[in-house]
Amino acid sequence: MILKDTIVALATPSGAGAVAIVRVSGPKAIESVADVFESVKNKDLRKQKTHTLHLGYIKDGEKIIDQVLVSLFKGTNSYTGEPTVEISCHGSTFIQQQIIQLLLxxxxxxxxxGEFTMRSFLNGKMDLSQAEAVADLIASDNEAAHQLAMQQMRGGFSNEIARLREELLNFASLIELELDFSEEDVEFADRSAFRDLINRIQFVLKRLIDSFAVGNVIKNGIPVAIVGEPNVGKSTLLNAILNEERAIVSNIAGTTRDTIEDELVIDGIGFRFIDTAGIRETKDVVESIGIQKTFEKIEQAQVVLYLFDSLKFKVQSSEYIIEIEKIKNKYPLKPLVVIINKVDLLSEGELNEITSQLETLNLKLDPSGANWHLQTISAKQNIGIEELKNALLSFVNTGALRNNETIVTNTRHYDSLLKALEEIQKVQYGLDMGISADLMAIDIRQALFYFGEITGQVTNDELLGNIFANFCIGK
Structure with a gap:
């Protein structure tokens, strides 16, 4: 795919604003803008140096459309790797359209x-994983997602993949060379060194694959389901966490009949809280649908908050314990936060008794305590809410993020890594079983193919179309 024409688009969000930027890129970008630009100092854009700014007017014949500031990028010294001009104009939608139509x-x-970024990739200004990180950077809505996108855009992930691919390619060349001298039974590739490389590649691939579990939730937000019986304070808790009246609160059981979702960033990590319909036996058709959705949201959630009324627990503790056991046994690996609500209405002795019962249950259901947390709160009085937020953070493995390790966030990359690992494991098996070089070479080539898919060394028009179709126009 080689693009030789000149393109134009609005590079800032559509709509009125103080300033808008119209971006032009391609072989005739400078000439096209020079034809409609009149410098206040009578400069000819074609003769100006790259990376310079010029004040003047965009004119349609003798008609002045706007006074603008033109940024000039000549040759390959631009974002796209081709001549580029950016026109900073006043943010009127009428002015924006007049300038674009004039250039058309x-x-x-x-x-x-995404065509500007696609040209950047095609012109070698960035690899494919870096180009995808541009879209992630634009979409990032919390500190952690921003940090991951910046790391990938700066080449952290692709550099690691490129190093592995280069080393594997060197050995692959020696293996291929052996095939040319197969009749002479010689080995150019040191098998012990090759084995060490294969082991190291497997270690790195497994680490990257495992990081996807963290990267995916950081990029997309961590879904947290708030569940429990009707009228135990789920909607009040959601409002307290968000610090706004997001959900309707009333003393009538079954008020929440559909899921209500909202997002909150806690210490740089995005959480998506889901207030669900209360779980109970009911003949109300609409409420039954809401309860069914509750169980669907538990399936989708990364963390479950099971909330109960401390006053009701005193008289029906066995029923609550059975319900908690059901959830924990059905989702043993899903973090569960058991929340005792309305603790402001309990005496110290009553609270200690309930806590003791639940801690005994914890030891039974989750001896390690890795996926269990007990929290006391009063949603109405805003007691224990900050402690609850800290508990949620404890379930997120941000160690790799803090240590600036490479974290995979892209599903396409994850899929290619899995396939590359499968091929490398075949190579490992071939080494262990003494399989001939020609058969090992097939698996090595396939592994190299999947490495190349990630960075764009191996690609096709359909793949590029799918990737850049998700970009905004103007980027």
């Missing part, structure tokens, strides 16, 4: 979604 009449074409 001068021979430019409207850019498609």
């Amino acid at each position: 009449r001068k021979g430019c074409r409207m850019a498609t979604a």
